[in-house]
Amino acid sequence: xxxxxxxxxxxxxxxxxxxxxxxxxxxxxxxxxxxxxxxxxxxxxxxxxxxxxxxxxxxxxxxxxxxxxxxxxxxxxxxxxxxxxxxxxxxxxxxxxxxxxxxxxxxxxxxxxxxxxxxxxxxxxxxxxxxxxxxxxxxxxxxxxxxxxxxxxxxxxxxxxxxxxxxxxxxxxxxxxxxxxxxxxxxxxxxxxxxxxxxxxxxxxxxxxxxxxxxxxxxxxxxxxxxxxxxxxxxxxxxxxxxxxxxxxxxxxxxxxxxxxxxxxxxxxxxxxxxxxxxxxxxxxxxxxxxxxxxxxxx
Amino acid sequence: xxxxxxxxxxxxxxxxxxxxxxxxxxxxxxxxxxxxxxxxxxxxxxxxxxxxxxxxxxxxxxxxxxxxxxxxxxxxxxxxxxxxxxxxxxxxxxxxxxxxxxxxxxxxxxxxxxxxxxxxxxxxxxxxxxxxxxxxxxxxxxxxxxxxxxxxxxxxxxxxxxxxxxxxxxxxxxxxxxxx
Ligand code: SF4
Ligand code: SF4
Numbered sequence: 070x071x072x073x074x075x076x077x078x079x080x081x082x083x084x085x086x087x088x089x090x091x092x093x094x095x096x097x098x099x100x101x102x103x104x105x106x107x108x109x110x111x112x113x114x115x116x117x118x119x120x121x122x123x124x125x126x127x128x129x130x131x132x133x134x135x136x137x138x139x140x141x142x143x144x145x146x147x148x149x150x151x152x153x154x155x156x157x158x159x160x161x162x163x164x165x166x167x168x169x170x171x172x173x174x175x176x177x178x179x180x181x182x183x184x185x186x187x188x189x190x191x192x193x194x195x196x197x198x199x200x201x202x203x204x205x206x207x208x209x210x211x212x213x214x215x216x217x218x219x220x221x222x223x224x225x226x227x228x229x230x231x232x233x234x235x236x237x238x239x240x241x242x243x244x245x246x247x248x249x250x251x252x253x254x255x256x257x258x259x260x261x262x263x264x265x266x267x268x269x270x271x272x273x274x275x276x277x278x279x280x281x282x283x284x285x286x287x288x289x290x291x292x293x294x295x296x297x298x299x300x301x302x303x304x305x306x307x308x309x310x311x312x313x314x315x316x317x318x319x320x321x322x323x324x325x326x327x328x329x330x331x332x333x334x335x336x337x338x339x340x341x342x343x344x345x346x347x348x349x350x351x352x353x354x355x356x357x358x359x360x361x362x363x364x365x366x367x368x
Numbered sequence: 369x370x371x372x373x374x375x376x377x378x379x380x381x382x383x384x385x386x387x388x389x390x391x392x393x394x395x396x397x398x399x400x401x402x403x404x405x406x407x408x409x410x411x412x413x414x415x416x417x418x419x420x421x422x423x424x425x426x427x428x429x430x431x432x433x434x435x436x437x438x439x440x441x442x443x444x445x446x447x448x449x450x451x452x453x454x455x456x457x458x459x460x461x462x463x464x465x466x467x468x469x470x471x472x473x474x475x476x477x478x479x480x481x482x483x484x485x486x487x488x489x490x491x492x493x494x495x496x497x498x499x500x501x502x503x504x505x506x507x508x509x510x511x512x513x514x515x516x517x518x519x520x521x522x523x524x525x526x527x528x529x530x531x532x533x534x535x536x537x538x539x540x541x542x543x544x545x546x547x548x
Contacts, residue, residue: 079501082520086511089520105521108529110498116452117490117500120474121483125540132536178539179532227454228467237458263419263453270420270451273484277449280423349510 070199073103073190074142076133078151079111080302087346088302091331092147092192094345098338099200099208103145109133112146112154115224116268119154127168128175130158134189135181143188145195147331149301150267152191153224159189160231191225193300193330194234197242202249210339212251213364215296217333218289218325219244219254220308222301223263237261246330247298250337257292259285266307279318282311286323295357296326298333305329310351326350326357336361394439394476403469407462408432414456414466424449428456428466435473442477448484481548488546495543498523498533 075096081088096103110129111118118126133155137144146152162169163185173182196205221243229237238261244254265271265281286308289297299305309327316322327350335345342348342361398405408429415421415429426449434441441447450470457466477483494500499522508518523530537543 077520077522079499082511082522082524083499083501083503083507086507086514086516086520090514090516107521108523108526108532110523110529110533111494111500113494114490114500117487118494119471121478121487121491121545122475122540122542123471125537125542128536128540129533132533175536175539179536223451223453227458229458237454259419263451263455265420265423265451268450268452269448269484269487269490272490273448273486274424277420277424278451281419281451284423344514346510346514349514 070102071188072142073101073145073195074106074137074140075103076106076109076112076137076144076146076151076155078146078148078302079114080150080306081147085302085305085329085346085349087349088147088305088329088331091329091335091340091345094340095331095334095338099204101200104140104142106136106140106144108136112148112151114150115154115157116150116270117272120269124171124175126154127158127161127172130154131162131172131176131183132179132181134159134162134187135176135183137187137189138184141186143190145190145192147192147300147329148303149191149222149224150303152189156189156191157231159185159187191300193225193243193246196334197246202245205246205249205334209250209337211337211365213333213337215250215252215333215360215364216255216294217247217252218257218292218294218297219247219260220264220285220297220299220304221261222299222304223267225300243300243330247333250333252298252333252337255292255294257294258288260288264304264307264311266303266311271303271307275314276318278307279311279315282307283315283319283321286312286315286325287321289325290323294325295360296328296333298328298330300330302329313351324352324354326352326354336365341365394435394441394473397476398435398469398472401468401472403465403472405432405436405464405466405469407464408436409462411461413459413461417455417459419453419455420449420451426450428470432464432466432469435469441473442480442482447474447477478545481545483545491542491546495534495537498530 265278270278
């Protein structure tokens, strides 16, 4: 197994540190060789910076990639945005000689060079392909029995020709990872739809962006689930903090708990909710916390 | 006049002659980037697949036609209603890199000063902190409560690394977009 280094990005360490802690606990428990990646910056966020100035986007992403290259470790991302930026940039810089030359011209100003020696991974596809659901099932100490609305998010699987993770219309791998924790993935209409946060929508056109999230939440509510599980802190923020904003803007109260996969897995591996920062989410649902407590005591 | 129209009309004062000369190049720049929107047959598969279009005025089929026909696409508000979900690009029967086209047109617009104030703010944060979403006091406390260090192991904790990022952003002239 190639050694890894953890790319934190912005939203996880600076808004949802519980996800950072949960990820570190899970990786340690599964005995995965993954270090910190000191000196990393914003990936930079693809929807905004790639929209403003693609050479800058590529240069900053290129710098982050060289940090992993220096350590001779593949970069592990826990955010679809970071994955999108770094995997796309890595791909472009490896394949496109002209872009590599122009980007390395920028990087040479800070004494760095992109070499193209590592890969960029996302924790969901990494766990699925390199660890496997069987090994995860073996490691599970507390099968959770939760009814889960799985939210893939967009940039984990698309553009599909670059990601190579199979069907973008009806993928299964993330559902299988959720099921490996002893939970059930509940099908619901528009399951694959975007949360509305990307492309600078959440920052630039907040209300329209929330309308998209509200639509998703309404479908999830109808399906009747215990929680939503995502693979991206930006989707997480949109669906979690977004519920409070939606209540203000549209007067609708959903109160659906939202977990990142690292937090769901952390629970199944036996870590208490407080260690995983689940109590730090904006949505606080007492029934859900009771249910978690019961499932922990039952086991 | 709504906010967007007001914003665009204010903008016109700032357009210099040099910028007007550059006006004729959306199509050229797309072509240079290897994105061929002329292949579009206006089938509507993209707009039918667009989740944003269900909640905003974005009609991506129309947006592509606008980009083929006119430089005014740079001022099209709908450019900024795309979440970059890639549904349209995945399903386009002519295999047009629609999202790449939108990103490219946005960046041409941004370089002409057509950029939302909220997005300028995101640029400022990156320039100052190396993070588009920097840490704040409340989250430092959360980190400590979890047993993590107050500052994450990123440029937040390493001033030399932050200066390196700032130097890189300076060489790339990112600040030009907000300074105009
Ligand atoms: S799906 Fe492709 S060909 Fe059809 S209208 Fe959209 S861009 Fe044009
Ligand atoms: S990428 Fe943008 S235009 Fe295309 S379907 Fe998604 S939101 Fe609509």
